Amino acid sequence: MKIYMAPMEGPTGFVFRRTYNKYFGGIDRYFTPFVTGLNLGAKEKKDICPENNPGMDVATQILTRQVDEFLSVANYIHKEYGYERININLGCPSGTVVARKRGSGFLLVPEELDNFLYEIFEKSPIKISIKTRIGVESEDEWERLLEIYEKYPLDELIIHPRLRTDFYKNDIHHECFKKAYESSKHSLCYNGDINTVEDFIEIKKRYPNINAIMIGRGLLRNPFLVEEIRQVMENDILHGKENVIKKSGKNRESCDVKTEVHLTGNERLRAFLKELENGYLDSMPDGEKNTLAKMKELWVYLGEVRPEHKKALKEVKKAKDLDEYHAAISSILI
Ligand SMILES: Cc1cc2nc3c(=O)[nH]c(=O)nc-3n(C[C@H](O)[C@H](O)[C@H](O)COP(=O)(O)O)c2cc1C
Structure with missing residues (x-):
């Protein structure tokens, strides 16, 4: 299958x-x-x-x-x-x-x-x-x-x-x-x-x-x-x-061309999110604004299975720039 x-x-x-x-x-x-x-x-x-x-x-x-x-x-x-x-x-x-x-x-x-x-x-x-x-x-x-x-x-x-x-x-x-x-x-x-x-x-x-x-x-x-x-x-x-x-x-x-599966749990998720963010920054005009919007869009889904992080997820949603976004997700993906 x-x-x-x-x-x-x-x-x-x-x-x-x-x-x-x-x-x-x-x-x-x-x-x-x-x-x-x-x-x-x-x-x-x-x-x-x-x-x-x-x-x-x-x-x-x-x-x-x-x-x-x-x-x-x-x-x-x-x-x-x-x-x-x-x-x-x-x-x-x-x-x-x-x-x-x-x-x-x-x-x-x-x-x-x-x-x-x-x-x-x-x-x-x-x-x-x-x-x-x-x-x-x-x-x-x-x-x-x-x-x-x-x-x-x-x-x-x-x-x-x-x-x-x-x-x-x-x-x-x-x-x-x-x-x-x-x-x-x-x-x-x-x-x-x-x-x-x-x-x-x-x-x-x-x-x-x-x-x-x-x-x-x-x-x-x-x-x-x-x-x-x-x-x-x-x-x-x-x-x-x-x-x-x-x-x-x-x-x-x-x-199967993946190269990073040796990383575990949150370590892999963090590395994935970082590379995703860099990819968006490189590929979109008006990099930071659009990148922030893309990362927030993904976090709507990631957040659905992390209800215990309600407060931090709210901070992600409110983040005005990538620094604020990084601060918010750091307490979720420890
Ligand atoms: C935000 C969003 C965008 C979607 N865009 C497309 C699309 O471009 N083409 C398509 O065939 N289906 C699209 N879909 C439907 C999905 O491909 C899929 O059929 C639907 O989400 C049900 O599968 P899931 O329960 O695994 O998510 C979209 C769904 C969502 C939530």
Whole structure:
């Protein structure tokens, strides 16, 4: 079973991905936050280009309902960067995106989606995977969507089993994922609410033969989560329980370029955060202000699993510059 890092507009740009890969690793494939439009902008190129994603398997994600936009980006990343796959975002729940029938809004017009997929599968120079929700407002929409997805030779079907109206909350619709698990010919990836090792074990029990899991907020809250999950996988191999999981050992070696895993606990987290901060300072205009905002954004997630540091977390939130921020986190990561 492979492990993917979810695309997250904001937190998981290239500086985060490459620093995470160096300090924690264990990720078989990284997905870029979505790109849009006919041509990639400078910021998008910087995020996607192989030089900024060294030693990592990266899939570019696109948000579109236009065949020409899709083909323009797919051709560009194939020719310029040598990428062999692209992922389509059919999950974004944001109001403005949905209003333009993109992201999860594209699920509102299944016939148009079907036509779009028909055309791009005819013409795409590279493999196509889909990351989808199960519908917009009702579980009843899923059957039709699944029927459409079954018609095409997808590289992989990544399912976040929530409706658009659930946004990132509410219970997971396991019945819908199960329907795909039992009937789909596609290689499946499960995504949603894997925040602890126990969550992973539960998913593995429910869906032992899926190809991959994708983790987003869980690894922002606890960057050690993937390592903890890998340990469970390795124990299963040792005890001969899981032949599917054995495959992941090989995949892992190929993506395993991390160099700092010998550091333990808070020592590693501190070194990771420092390098992340330096990476942001180097890569963004108006370095300090934007860097502070990025570090605070990450601390919203790190803070969720550190409620005992309420006061210091408030100081992080209030910090006006990097010195104040360093002072605030020093009492958390002792
Ligand atoms: C801040 C934020 C930004 C996100 N950006 C994207 C995105 O660009 N593309 C996408 O497909 N999903 C995006 N997502 C959804 C995640 O990829 C993932 O599907 C969702 O968080 C559920 O997985 P999790 O419970 O492991 O976090 C985003 C989620 C969050 C919280």
